[in-house]
Amino acid sequence: MHVMSKRQAVITSRLLFAGGLIMMFPLHLLTCLLAGLLVFELVNALTLPLQRLIPGERARWLAVALLGACIVAILAVLAILGISAVSHELRNPGTLFNNAMDIINQARQQLPASVVARLPGSAEEVHQTLKELLHEHIYDLQLVGKGAIHIFITMLLGMIIGAIVALQRPPASTSMTPFTSALLQRVILLRQAFHNIVFAQLKISLVNTALTTIFLLVILPIFGIHLPLAKTLIIFTFVVGLLPIIGNLISNTLICILALSVSFWVSLATLGYLVAIHKVEYFLNARIVGNQINARSWELLVAMLVFEATFGLGGLIAAPIYYAYIKSELKNDGLV
Numbered sequence: 105m106h107v108m109s110k111r112q113a114v115i116t117s118r119l120l121f122a123g124g125l126i127m128m129f130p131l132h133l134l135t136c137l138l139a140g141l142l143v144f145e146l147v148n149a150l151t152l153p154l155q156r157l158i159p160g161e162r163a164r165w166l167a168v169a170l171l172g173a174c175i176v177a178i179l180a181v182l183a184i185l186g187i188s189a190v191s192h193e194l195r196n197p198g199t200l201f202n203n204a205m206d207i208i209n210q211a212r213q214q215l216p217a218s219v220v221a222r223l224p225g226s227a228e229e230v231h232q233t234l235k236e237l238l239h240e241h242i243y244d245l246q247l248v249g250k251g252a253i254h255i256f257i258t259m260l261l262g263m264i265i266g267a268i269v270a271l272q273r274p275p276a277s278t279s280m281t282p283f284t285s286a287l288l289q290r291v292i293l294l295r296q297a298f299h300n301i302v303f304a305q306l307k308i309s310l311v312n313t314a315l316t317t318i319f320l321l322v323i324l325p326i327f328g329i330h331l332p333l334a335k336t337l338i339i340f341t342f343v344v345g346l347l348p349i350i351g352n353l354i355s356n357t358l359i360c361i362l363a364l365s366v367s368f369w370v371s372l373a374t375l376g377y378l379v380a381i382h383k384v385e386y387f388l389n390a391r392i393v394g395n396q397i398n399a400r401s402w403e404l405l406v407a408m409l410v411f412e413a414t415f416g417l418g419g420l421i422a423a424p425i426y427y428a429y430i431k432s433e434l435k436n437d438g439l440v
Contacts, residue, residue, distance in 0.1 A: 109282070112282075114286045116286070117289070118290065121294075125426060134422055135259045135262065136258040136259065137262060138425075139259040139263045139266065140262035140263065140265045140266035141294075141298045142298075143270065144269055144270045145298065145299055146171055147266070147270035147271075150167035151164045151167045154167055164270065167270075168270065168271060171267070290433075293432045294425075297425050297432060298428075300397050300428055304392050304397075305345075306346065307392050308345065309341075309345030309346050309351070311392075312341060312342075313341050315381045316355070319374075319377055320337060321338075324370075329366060331366060332366075333362060337358065337359055340358065341355040360375050387405075399427065403427070407424070411426065
């Protein structure tokens, strides 16, 4: 019987692993992969301090239980908030449109006449316009809804898989075939790449939060402007900033919406500031992540541009992790 050599095992495992990583995009399983890796890292991070209190593998089981409880609690809070918001709107159906009209009326006093002429004149008109938009784009909304459900389910499955893998003991090297050993090495390199990117993203989130804090609590108050829920926004910015790329988009959108409740020009100034720091952070992010994975800024920027052009937003999010993995493989071969 033909026995696979070590070199053949490495080449075969790399081809299969690379194919699997690429298939994450067309199969829409990137969120599953990232969620699984994140849970695996969190379990390992929690296990180390818990082992000082509880010896053996029980610390790892406790880490999984604590993490699971936290995830369930977060989902429960989000569900309660969502149900509360919907029930409040059902009890006060006109509140949302009246608030929208307040913002529009503020904008009327500051916008050019040509723009004001296109704005709705009453809450009923806002309601009718919204109904027409929903009717025109009902199919697109259905696709978005299905996509959101798919992402949520695959993310939960990824978390479960990550927790299960974290509880497994790695097999002894003597019991593995050359191919199994080579494939496990690919997994370890990907996990290390993800670990490095997570720590880099933590630094990025801290930088983004610091810049946002300066704007909300220093720059705006200098001009006598106080944004509502500013401190809550700062905490929210840090939390969602842990998500690569899309986290900043979420926090920036929410800040601009709240700024619009003050005035249109404050919202415009806020948008300008956020766009400016986003452009600065684009290069700063590449530098921070590059330092974490020993890559130059331009390398990471090129990787992000190529992945975004090839795979879209998912490629942009995955680019730092995939590039860190590829570079690790090249380093192991002494090519870089």
